[in-house]
Amino acid sequence: MKILFALITVLILSLAAFTGVEYLHMEYVFGIVIPYAAFIIFIAGFTAKIFYWAKSPVPFNITTTAGQQKSLKWIKSDHFENPSGSFGVIGRMFMEIFFFRSLFRNTKAGLVKSSKSESFKPGYASDKSLWLGGLMFHWSFLYILIRHLRFFLYPIPSAIVTLEKFDSMFQIGLPIFYLTDAILLLSVTFLFLRRVFIPQVKYISLIADFIPLFLILAIAFSGIMMRYVSRVDVIGVKELVMSLTSFSPALPEKVSSVFYVHFFLVSSLFMYFPFSKLMHMGGVFFSPTRNMTGDSRRIRHVNPWNYSVKVHSYEEYEDEFREAMKGAGLPLDKE
Amino acid sequence: MFKMYSKIKVFTGVFIFLALATFPFWNKVFIVSKTNYEMPDANIKPALAFARENGFSGCIEDRAFMRAKHMKLLNHWRNEVVRENKKTYINSKGEHFNKSLTGTCLKCHSNKEEFCDSCHTSAGVKPYCFDCHITGIQNTNQLNSKAEAIHEIK
Amino acid sequence: MANLPKSEELSRVNYEMPKKVWSKVETTFEPGTYCYGEKAGPVGILGLPNPREWDPADPDWKLVPDWKETMNKSFKTRLERFRSLKVFMDICVRCGACADKCHFYIGTGDPKNMPVLRAELMRSVYRKQNTASGKLLGKIAGAREMTEDVLKEWYKYFYQCTECRRCSIFCPYGIDTAEITMQARELMHEVGVGINWVVGPASNSFMTGNHLGLKPHAIVNSVESLLEDIKSITGVTVNPTFNRKGAEILFITPSADFFAEPGIYTMMGYLLLFEHIGLDYTLSTYASEGGNFGLFTSHEMMKRLNSKMYAEAERLKVKWLLGGECGHMWRVVHQYMSTMTGPASFLEKPVSPITGTKFSFADSTKFVHIAEFTADLIRNNKIKLDKSRNDHRKITFHDSCNISRGMGMFEEPRYIIKNVANHFFEMPEETIREKTFCCGSGSGLNTNEFMETRLKGGFARASAVKHVQETHGVNLLTAMCAIDRAAFPSLLNYWTPGVDTSGLMELVGNALVMDGEKKRTVDLRDNDLLLPPENSSEGSHV
Amino acid sequence: MKLNNEVNRKEFLKLSGVAALLGFGGPLAFKIYASGEFDAAESNSKVRYGMAVDTRKCKEGCTDCASACHLKHNVPDHKSKKNEIKWIWKEPAKHLFQDRDYNIEAEFSADMPFLTLCNHCKNPSCVRVCPTQATWKRKDDGIVMMDYHRCIGCRFCMAACPYGSRSFNYAEPRKGIAKLNPDFPTRTRGVVEKCNFCEEIIGTGKNPYCVQSCKEGALTFGNLNDPDSEIRKLLKNNPSIKRKAGLGTEPSVFYLV
């Protein structure tokens, strides 16, 4: 049900763009108005969400310490798993963001029959599939995104040309097949399949987990379609994109509707982004358990809303137990 | 405005995000201020002498088709010519053409810089056709002189 | 617990997912699987809302009429106060990495014990109140109203989380279910919903300084009886002081160490060590509790209980604080104490009076852990140890969750164990250090009516112990946490009989060669030592 | 004959668009597109080209045929035996016909330079081993072809060819070409090449360049399947030998002796 709902949503989006352009000739809407709107919604929404988070303070130092603390000099501390300074924090965040350090730890638990009795015990097997799938997906997505800058820039920086060269390293077909396209499709498919086939993950999945998957799948698919199958006039696309970035929007000569479908799906993703779990992109930087140092015993962390509370003072305590304390020979402040 | 915490970090982060996200909009202002994007000139006219000599009405297919699909056509041609010995292309108007990049296409589109390179550069595409296929006499001469120069060095 | 199922039966956990969507699975309260509700008495003492007598199993929880508004408002307040809460509510992608990391999930197979789903119980309510999509689309966006059913669900599952943070180690965004559980419990307390085993000890701590409610003289008596035992076992007379002004160091330890087995042996260890090195220290009856049950209640309660430590240190004019073996005490000291009740400018930066080592890592809190202190002593050869006195023990070490993931102390205790004992064996790698499994009774769930679930929660840890018991003949689990010492005896007795529980300093106490001691034949528990043959006994003293 | 693109293009666009929307219809869309779009029909004929080398007419010291061929086909000369590329060249007879007893058999001497080139075997072992069909035997005319676009440079064909007719581009070919012929492509580094029987011109009834350039008329090119062709007549009326006939490759190059 959840899957179907998400699938239909994405199909409707695609069909809307296709019909809009192919039959209603709304190129202006799908090529100019919506992309501009999407971009504005994206950056405004994203920034607003960041500010929304930033409006709340981090009152306490709640680093998760996954390695030895910095204590006695002769004990080797773990700079990255339990950072004692900004160097460690940067390292930790870097490993987390670029290499998914935490997912690398992932294991899979299951029950093992004991050889000696009738009882069972849990067993833990290394499981790097999510790490690998996630890493491949995010890296190829980033790669593709950067590669797309060839439509946005002129002259095209040599770095982007080099990226493209690597991506089309293997001469497969013409135009040459991009490896990242394959990796993206494979990894998104993997992420989808694990959501369907791992019972636990299926059980926790919401519609909002399937929508981005289908949306990205549809974006990749429409992109691949127009590159390899139904060709699109690339120069026309560049003309449109460059006109948008120079704030003098103009529609090019007829460009295939597949392009508009692709463009609209990308716009949809951008619009959806700030209001969805996709904000983990910004949020990962904001996670206090990872972006703080573990040295809160050495340096005092300040809580801006720290307020005084009702305590049971020693005076009250002594008043209450004076006789007993006297009996036990304990020193008293007031005799 | 409103109360916000870890301001410096947040603003730096947001600034970097905005800078990256809007890069396509501002890059020409700072980075490549001099070169404004120019569409590859759509009005370059091919030298049609070859076509006229051979009695063709013009290019083998219309412009929009060629712009979007020329590489697929050429790819198809190369397989047919080399592998299937089918060397004649009959277009939608019934005209017969010799399937040849250098022998047909480049006869009219003799200026590779204008007809191939301008768009390819604009779109960031580097075809490997010309690693083997030789374009135009001018280029051949250049190549020859280059080849000779290499020999001399050796 | 007569009606507990056999361990074989309990170990056969069913991990199949229910057919029903989780939001439609009803919350039930079976005996043995839930903690009793907070009682009117302690609630009143602490001044918490809605004191009353009630039972979670009853359909009517006697809530105040406007509980929903209170809760929603408090939720908003918490969001404004805690960035972590906001971020953790927003960014989970439900990748499922945390799902099978929770000891309660591993032990119960209940999907709502998957950290992601436990948090989703709260997230769904958050979405309804705080996100546009949740407000507009409701269920489609995974949002739902706060209702009495949802509250019951919260009660059940946020009291099946020991705030151990194991899941957060695996989360790619560091989402910490412990933080979410703490906030959820805090919100529930706002409407008078909590468990008695947390609120009771909290009120005791508040009034008497310790969670057992021991009055000053009881503490003194209890320590005195320990001194007698020490005398008879070692022949050494130890004279600790209480509430002494002008001592250099104030020593604070969980109150269970004064009173309950096996904590008392740990206490004997402390006393012997301090005597051995001639430390100028005092104990306090006012700040007689290291543990902080406020951590399981609310941030405010945590502060209320924590304040006593610095207050007493200031009153007694000590230079710095030394802390005993306790889990949540150290989570609080490490993460909250100087922020909440500091800066402790009336104290001095801690320096070991014996070795001269500057504990500069505790410059702000001025609170040093006994393991850090002892490791430093051993490193500097300041204490005399006879390792062979622990030879009758095959030891494994349990990393307590708060000490490991809430502080990061892994090496010090291992260093100490290796210096005081000959037989040390690690449990499987996936179950120790930062990946350690909780005892299943932490965060105030150490109550008898909850035994069945506690045993399930401890299943993962106990299985690892069983593994080293089977492969290496391990017969002692050492842990630096009072809750561990309270929970493990019954837990291990159920899952892996034959393995005892001890604190770290008990092992040190066994190994310490005291000045003027008599020849020891028994350990601090009066168990016979494995003595070497007579003629070579001198040689083993190092 | 199918008049294709212009008419069907719009249809295809729509189809592919819809397929894109359906997402999973990918392979189908590829099929619709990949086949037939640029198809054109061509006639088939049963031809097997071959060549007769009249060793009696071939003049010693003359390399006109090789020069013409190498010039026309942009065959590089790297001036190194290791990297050399040869389509057609001369080789002492004893290398071509190793199983003769030159002391007794008298038609030609052991060191007499003989012309050699790809035999365009009827049963080529090089074709059998190629993993990508970059070299294959053309059905229309029996020419053993090379597809330089497809060759992966594994050199299996070189190991399989019993005649040493194949060369590999160990070095950058353009560096070894003194004068480029713009009408024929050069090769790229890392592919195998060899004589192609001038397939680019013989379709129009012309003879291969080597045949054209031979002033002595020592080379005859033609259809071995046509009993009336000149080459068949020559072979009928003259004694001829083939290289390594025992291997069963059935060369299409004959030596008249």
Next chain:
Amino acid sequence: MIEKGFKGNNFYKIWLLGLALVAANGIYFYMRQLDEGLGITGMSRDISWGFYISNFTFLVGVAASAVMLVIPYYLHHYKKFDKVVIFGEWLAVGAVLMCGLFIMADMGQPQRAFNILLHPTPGSVLFWDMNVLTGYVAINFVVGWNTLKSEQSGLKLPGWVKPLVFISIPWAVGIHTVTAFLYAGLPGRHLWLTAIMAPRFLASAFASGPAFLLILLHVVKKTTRYEVEPDAISTLSKIMIYGMIVNIFFYSMEFFTAFYSNIPDHKETLQYLFFGLDGHDKLVPWVRTSAVLGIIGVIMLLFKKVRQTEGLLILGALLIFISTYIDKGMALVIGGFIPSTLGEVTEYTITYPELSISLGIWAIGFFTISVFFKMTINIRRSI
């Protein structure tokens, strides 16, 4: 799991770092080869396959030898191999990985490597070789990985793994047979054109593979003090000797056929290899060394006492390994091109870049094998 392969003492870390440096050097020269063409190798028009393909051929044998552990353990329930089988599988993985890299290094147009899949040609042995090798590495990796995983966790081995093990048995025979067919089916290359090429390949594989494994396990024992069952070692050494004896036997068959029939084409290469031809004799010392070492190795190890002395056993294994490496590597492949199809003798000299690339590939292979071995040992120690 894999991260455990990187945990070790400083010696181990330096070893890995050293391998990485050798690999980096190889990569540098490979980049140059990509840039300048295969002309920077010693290969030529006449000797069109050289050191790369030699190593490839040899390593296919090493890979195939894993079957000699799998058969006794899984088919005959020879429990002594319990702890060794996985090392054989890792060795196979490492060896096939190197095979693949050697093929990539040898290709003129590696960027078109996928053409083999895009234009599948069932008639080409190379197409099948590519398929069986890829399949073999996949099977061994998946089987090894999953058995180790279940060893680590105690969780049951997934049901689909067992069938894969059984498939791997004929598959191992398959990879070496198909590789032999690369050579054995070519007209005009007389050294290769022999019906016992595949059996010879297998025989030498069953000698060289176990020899390699014995040496590796010895190094493992010396450096990490991880030991496998002594009975397993003894069985492994017997397999090696039988393999080598059969190998030598097959080789002498070739001599008989060539010299008794007295067919020049059949004789010439053997003449070149053992005695020199037309004044060319570059390979003669190598080939003679190979023969001598092989024979000494076998004779030595025929004695049980020698086999049971660890040092001597390893020495014997080393002799056999070197012998088969020279024989099946250089002599077989390069010898096959001499004399050329035009009857000329062109000799082959390996170049520095070619050697660097080859060493780089060996380094990558050793790196992989080290990491996998270490991972296994570390995991077994932690249980």
